[in-house]
Amino acid sequence: MLVSAAIALLWCAGVGADALKFPKPDRPVARIISPAYSTEDKRDRHGEAERVMDRLGVRTGLRVADLGAGDGYYTVRLSRRLGSRATVYAEDVEVEYLQRLRARLARDGITGVTLVHGTPANPKLPVASIDLAILSHMYHEIENPYEFMFRLRPALAPGGRVAIIDLDKPTGEHGTPPELLRCELAAVGYREVDVVSLAPADGYLAVFVPPASLQAPEAIRPCRQ
Numbered sequence: 214m215l216v217s218a219a220i221a222l223l224w225c226a227g228v229g230a231d232a233l234k235f236p237k238p239d240r241p242v243a244r245i246i247s248p249a250y251s252t253e254d255k256r257d258r259h260g261e262a263e264r265v266m267d268r269l270g271v272r273t274g275l276r277v278a279d280l281g282a283g284d285g286y287y288t289v290r291l292s293r294r295l296g297s298r299a300t301v302y303a304e305d306v307e308v309e310y311l312q313r314l315r316a317r318l319a320r321d322g323i324t325g326v327t328l329v330h331g332t333p334a335n336p337k338l339p340v341a342s343i344d345l346a347i348l349s350h351m352y353h354e355i356e357n358p359y360e361f362m363f364r365l366r367p368a369l370a371p372g373g374r375v376a377i378i379d380l381d382k383p384t385g386e387h388g389t390p391p392e393l394l395r396c397e398l399a400a401v402g403y404r405e406v407d408v409v410s411l412a413p414a415d416g417y418l419a420v421f422v423p424p425a426s427l428q429a430p431e432a433i434r435p436c437r438q
């Protein structure tokens with residue numbers, strides 16, 4: 214069954230949210246253990262962020278959210294590329310990580326980043342506020358990826374995209390096999406439009422476009438690892 218965009222927006226805002234039942238992922242969910250994937254020096258030596266931002270066409274005017282921002286590896290590089298008048302959201306579920314990131318941004322003189330305290334199931338971004346969501350090394354830590362991707366949908370403006378960076382490893386080992394990722398996102402209606410290895414940096418980048426309208430949560434069929 215398809216539900217209208219208006220109802221989806223109400224759900225995102227929390228109206229009737231408790232009544233919604235999402236299937237659980239049929240695979241392990243990794244524990245949150247760190248606010249960063251690897252060291253930033255090493256990632257930059259391998260050109261990770263530049264490669265990702267170039268591939269995604271990150272340029273002035275694009276509104277971007279770094280979901281599971283942690284220490285802000287992508288937040289600071291996005292902000293530098295987009296400039297101080299940019300729209301950049303940095304979201305995380307851990308208050309302590311957000312506090313560290315706030316201090317880092319102040320120290321580095323980076324302004325214009327909106328910090329958002331999300332919940333495990335909801336990134337809590339304003340409706341139609343972003344053109345691009347980046348989920349870097351965090352997808353495998355989302356407790357319920359079907360619910361998270363469902364609730365992220367209304368935040369994406371027309372033409373919006375979702376970019377996921379992860380390792381090709383089992384979810385219990387802090388990665389997500391690309392076929393599993395494709396299946397889980399397709400279950401919520403997202404369609405993969407690009408996937409590329411980030412070598413010599415670690416992992417891969419997969420890019421998705423959201424569904425025009427969301428299915429009812431009961432219609433979501435979980436994938437197997």
Ligand SMILES: C[S@@+](CC[C@H](N)C(=O)[O-])C[C@H]1O[C@@H](n2cnc3c(N)ncnc32)[C@H](O)[C@@H]1O
Nearest residue numbers: 248249250281282283305306333349351354355
């Ligand atoms: C390994 S760190 C990666 C940090 C950063 N994105 C990077 O690439 O270095 C994973 C981050 O995702 C956050 N996280 C885990 N589950 C989340 C969820 N459901 N919503 C938002 N953030 C989440 C964790 O708190 C942590 O900061």
